Amino acid sequence: QVQLVESGGGVVQPGRSLRLSCAASGFAFSAYAMHWVRQAPGKGLQWVATISSDGNKGYYPDSVKGQFSISRDNSKNTLSLQMSSLRAEDTAVYYCAKGQYYDGSGHFDYWGQGTLVTVST
Amino acid sequence: EIVMTQSPAILSVSPGERATLSCRASQSVNSYLAWYQQKPGQAPTLLIYGASTRATGFPARFSGSGSGTEFTLTISSLQSEDFAVYYCQQYNDWPRTFGQGTKVEIK
Numbered sequence: 001q002v003q004l005v006e007s008g009g010g011v012v013q014p015g016r017s018l019r020l021s022c023a024a025s026g027f028a029f030s031a032y033a034m035h036w037v038r039q040a041p042g043k044g045l046q047w048v049a050t051i052s053s054d055g056n057k058g059y060y061p062d063s064v065k066g067q068f069s070i071s072r073d074n075s076k077n078t079l080s081l082q083m084s085s086l087r088a089e090d091t092a093v094y095y096c097a098k099g100q101y102y103d104g105s106g107h108f109d110y111w112g113q114g115t116l117v118t119v120s121t
Numbered sequence: 122e123i124v125m126t127q128s129p130a131i132l133s134v135s136p137g138e139r140a141t142l143s144c145r146a147s148q149s150v151n152s153y154l155a156w157y158q159q160k161p162g163q164a165p166t167l168l169i170y171g172a173s174t175r176a177t178g179f180p181a182r183f184s185g186s187g188s189g190t191e192f193t194l195t196i197s198s199l200q201s202e203d204f205a206v207y208y209c210q211q212y213n214d215w216p217r218t219f220g221q222g223t224k225v226e227i228k
Contacts, residue, residue, distance in 0.1 A: 035217075037165075045157075045165065045208055047217040061122075061216035095164055107155040107212055109176070111164040 002026040002110040004096050009115030012086055022079040022096030022112055030054075030074035033099035035108055036081045038092035048094075049081060053102035086119045093117075123147050123211050127220035133228040134199050142223045144192040144209035152188045153213035159222075160205045168207070169194065199225070 008020040022034070036049040049070035050059040058070050069082040079096050093114040100106025124147040134140045144154070156169040167176040169185035172192060182197040196203055204227055209220040 044221045045210070045219040047210075047219070050217070059215055100170070105212065107167060107170040107210070108157075109167050109170075111166065113164050 002098060004098065004110060004112030006094065006096055006112045006115035009094065009117045011118045011120060013121055014087060014119055016086055017082070017084040018086060018117060020081040020083070020094055020096075020115060020117070022081075024077045024079065024096075024098070027098065027110075029072075029077040031102055033102055033104040033106075034070075034072060034079045035097045035099055035104075036068075036070060036079075037095045037097055037108070037111075038090075039095070039114075040089075040092045043092075046092075050099070050104040051079070052104055057104065059104055083117070086117075088119050091117060091119045122216055123150060123214055123218050125209055125211055125218050125220035127207075127209055127223050129223060130221070131224045131226060133226050135228045136201060137198050138228075140196040140199055140203075140225055142194040142196075142207055142225070144187075144194070144220050146190045146192075146211055149189045150211040150213035153211060154185075154187070154192050155210045155212065156185055156194050157208045157210065158205050159208065165208065196225070201227075 003025045005023045012018045051070045055072045071080045095114045096112045097108035098110040126145045128143045152172040154172045157165040158168045159165040173185045206222045206224045208222045
């Protein structure tokens with residue numbers, strides 16, 4: 001069965017950086033695009049990054065472009081999200097999700113349980 | 122950016138009754154529309170994709186319809202386990218965008 005396990009969340013000061021990871025198992029990780037989606041406390045879902053199956057193509061909304069960087073290691077079945085210059089508004093639960101296809105098209109068919117990032121002094 | 126608007130924000134329904142949730146896109150997303158169910162303290166789960174295809178594990182009382190800019194999620198007879206927040210999402214264009222969610226609560 002598909003399993004996605006996020007880690008790396010915690011409390012971080014404004015302006016600092018943090019790296020999230022997602023360990024994937026139960027499917028051919030290298031064949032599928034992967035995504036990060038966040039959810040601020042009590043709020044809705046916001047897509048923040050997508051990476052193609054081969055890692056060569058990344059997509060971001062304007063709100064995090066240049067601030068977040070998505071990457072993957074297909075040899076270790078691991079997805080990462082490097083976040084820099086963090087602000088209070090980046091406080092959220094961050095979910096990794098498996099894409100339907102290799103190129104980032106399609107829906108998000110499996111989600112991890114999320115990791116909480118709190119940006120605060 | 123395609124804006125997804127869900128209505129109503131909160132839907133109060135008695136168990137056994139029908140629930141109808143709406144999702145509107147600011148421009149056509151064809152049939153590239155998914156619905157996700159999120160229960161308190163849990164991650165979202167894929168419910169419907171391609172506007173009308175039910176994901177594995179969800180019963181037939183859940184159905185999706187629509188194309189272009191107007192979409193509907195119908196739960197034909199609400200069960201206790203269906204009370205949750207439902208989000209629509211378009212994957213026709215970048216950036217991927219979600220609606221703000223509809224909370225289905227017990228009346």
